[in-house]
Amino acid sequence: MTAPPATAPAVAPALRLSGVSRTFGATVALDAVDLEVSPGEVHCVLGENGAGKSTLCNIVFGSLRPSSGSVERDGEPFTPSNPADAIASGVTMVHQHFSLLPNLTVRENLLLGRGGVRLDRAGLARRLAELEEAYGLAVDPDATTGALSVGARQQVEIVKALLPRPDLILFDEPTGVLGPAEIAGFLSTVRRIADAGTAVVLITHKLAEVTQVGDRATVLRGGRVVGGGPLSELTSDDLVTLMIGREVGGLDSVLAASLGLTSPEPVGSPAATTGAAAEAPEPAGSPVPAAGPAVLEVRDLVVDATDGARTVDHLDLAVPGGSIVGIAGVEGNGQSELVSVLSGALTASAGTVTLDGTDVTAAGPGPRAALGLGVIPEDRHHDAIVGELTVAQNLLLGRLDELRRFGMLDRRAMRRRAEDLVARYDVRTAGTDAPISSLSGGNQQKAVLARELSLDPLRCVVAAHPTRGLDLGAVDGVVRRLREAAASGVAVLVVSSELSELLALCDVVHVAYRGRLLGPVPTDDPTARDQVARLMTGAVA
Numbered sequence: 001m002t003a004p005p006a007t008a009p010a011v012a013p014a015l016r017l018s019g020v021s022r023t024f025g026a027t028v029a030l031d032a033v034d035l036e037v038s039p040g041e042v043h044c045v046l047g048e049n050g051a052g053k054s055t056l057c058n059i060v061f062g063s064l065r066p067s068s069g070s071v072e073r074d075g076e077p078f079t080p081s082n083p084a085d086a087i088a089s090g091v092t093m094v095h096q097h098f099s100l101l102p103n104l105t106v107r108e109n110l111l112l113g114r115g116g117v118r119l120d121r122a123g124l125a126r127r128l129a130e131l132e133e134a135y136g137l138a139v140d141p142d143a144t145t146g147a148l149s150v151g152a153r154q155q156v157e158i159v160k161a162l163l164p165r166p167d168l169i170l171f172d173e174p175t176g177v178l179g180p181a182e183i184a185g186f187l188s189t190v191r192r193i194a195d196a197g198t199a200v201v202l203i204t205h206k207l208a209e210v211t212q213v214g215d216r217a218t219v220l221r222g223g224r225v226v227g228g229g230p231l232s233e234l235t236s237d238d239l240v241t242l243m244i245g246r247e248v249g250g251l252d253s254v255l256a257a258s259l260g261l262t263s264p265e266p267v268g269s270p271a272a273t274t275g276a277a278a279e280a281p282e283p284a285g286s287p288v289p290a291a292g293p294a295v296l297e298v299r300d301l302v303v304d305a306t307d308g309a310r311t312v313d314h315l316d317l318a319v320p321g322g323s324i325v326g327i328a329g330v331e332g333n334g335q336s337e338l339v340s341v342l343s344g345a346l347t348a349s350a351g352t353v354t355l356d357g358t359d360v361t362a363a364g365p366g367p368r369a370a371l372g373l374g375v376i377p378e379d380r381h382h383d384a385i386v387g388e389l390t391v392a393q394n395l396l397l398g399r400l401d402e403l404r405r406f407g408m409l410d411r412r413a414m415r416r417r418a419e420d421l422v423a424r425y426d427v428r429t430a431g432t433d434a435p436i437s438s439l440s441g442g443n444q445q446k447a448v449l450a451r452e453l454s455l456d457p458l459r460c461v462v463a464a465h466p467t468r469g470l471d472l473g474a475v476d477g478v479v480r481r482l483r484e485a486a487a488s489g490v491a492v493l494v495v496s497s498e499l500s501e502l503l504a505l506c507d508v509v510h511v512a513y514r515g516r517l518l519g520p521v522p523t524d525d526p527t528a529r530d531q532v533a534r535l536m537t538g539a540v541a
Ligand SMILES: Nc1ncnc2c1ncn2[C@@H]1O[C@H](COP(=O)(O)OP(=O)(O)OP(=O)(O)O)[C@@H](O)[C@H]1O
Pocket: 024, 027, 028, 029, 047, 048, 049, 050, 051, 052, 053, 054, 055, 056, 428, 429, 430, 437, 438, 439, 440, 441, 442, 443, 469
C-alpha cells in the first residue's frame, strides 16, 4: 500500500469504475458511471443533492453492491463484500456522518478499527505520532469522543481512515461540518495525503475547495456522469453549469458564498478557542439591533459544561421580529451550546430565554415549537431526524396531535400534509412512506428545514449552519425561505461559520467570543467584514 516507484511504467488507475449502475427499487442512483482515479490524484466528485455521490463511494467501500458494471483497483477486479474487506484491500472512507462512538475515548474508537488495522496501545501511539508528523493531524487519545468539538471529531475520523495506510481514501463531504480555519487545514492534509502517492476521492459542494485542492473533477447529475476533466481546463463557471445543467449568470451573493466563491473568510485567533492569556473583552455596543420588539430574548445566559468549563458566559441576545440576525465566530466559542439551549436540548445553568415575552427557559422542545420556535440544529442527522421513521413521520414529528380525528390518526390528512411539504421544499424521495434514511444527506436536511419552517404559527427560526451540505438549488431555497420568513415578521437567528454567507444574508452579525456575543455589526456597513474579522480575534476597539 505504498506509492509506486517513480520509474514505474504506465501506472494502472488506483480505481476504475466501468459502466457502474445502482438502483434502489425504481430509483436509479447511478447510471452507467465511468470514473478513473490515479495514484497521487485528488479526484473531486460533484453534483446536486441526490446525484449519486455517496452511492458511488459506498460501492467502492463495499457497503453497497453495484447492480451492474465493474470496479477495478490497480487493474484487478475489485468486489469488496463489506467495508472490512475494502479496508483490508487498502480502501478507507470518511463518511458524511460521524461513525465514532461518543461514549468511548478517542483511543478506544481508534483501536476498534474494522478489518485491516490491528494495533495495540503502543503501536497506536507510534502511528499517531507518525500521522501528526506527516500530516499535522493531532488528536488527544484520552479525550471522550462525544465531548470533542465537531471539528475535532472530524479530525479523529480522518486519523481513523489513515491508520491502515490506505492507498485509496474516499472523503464523502468531509468539510460540511468544519469551520473555515479547519477547512484550510483539512485541504492541506488532503494535498499531503495525495502527494504521498495515495489516490483521493473528494466529495464536496464547495467549488473553492475543488479548485484549491483537486486535480480532476467528475460531475454527476441524476446518477450519470455529465462532464469533468482536469481542473486545469475547467473554470468554476463550467462546473456550476455542469452541476445544474444550465448556465447561471450573476449568482446571488449568498449562493456564491455557500459555494466558497467569495473572498476568503478571515480566520479568528486560535487563542479564541484555547482560552489562553487575555481576559474576555466586554461586549461592544448594544446586543439589540435597532428594529422592532424582540421576539426571542436571551438574558444573562450561563452554561457550565459537566467538566466545569463555562461555555456560555453571561450572554445577552435579542432577535427582533422581521430581522435576520447572524452569529459568526470560531467554533468552540459557545455558539453550539447557545443553539442547544434555545432548542431546549440543553439546560442553562443560569439566565432566561423568552419567546414573545413568555419565559421558556424550563420548557422542552415540544412546548417551544407550539409557541412558534423552529430549530434547525447543527447535527441534523442525530438531533433532528429519526432514521427508523418514514419521511412523512419525520416531517410531522411533534405535530401528529393536530392530525388526530376522534383520537385516531388521520392518515390521509397526514399524507396530504407530508406530500405538500415534499413538493414545496423539493425533497427528493421515492415517496412520503419511504424511510427517511433512504434519502440522500442533502434531502434529509431539506426535510428538516421543511418541518421547522412550516410551523404554524412560526415566530422565530434558529438555524445552525442552514446551508451546510446543500447543493446550489437547495441553498437558494433555504435563503429565499429565511428571507420570506423575516419579511413576514418572523425573527430569524442564523449561526454559521461561513462569514460571507452571514454578511450576505443577515441584517446584523454578532461574533461569538469566549461564551459571549460581541457586536452587533450592521452588514450594510462597507467595513462590516473587517469589523467582524477583528471581533473574531477578541479585539473590541
Ligand atoms: N438505501 C437507499 N434506499 C433507497 N434509495 C436510496 C438509498 N440510498 C440512496 N438512495 C437514493 O439514491 C439517490 C442518490 O443518493 P446519494 O445519497 O448517493 O446522493 P448524493 O449525491 O450523495 O446526495 P447528497 O449531496 O444529498 O449527499 C437518491 O435519490 C437517494 O434517495
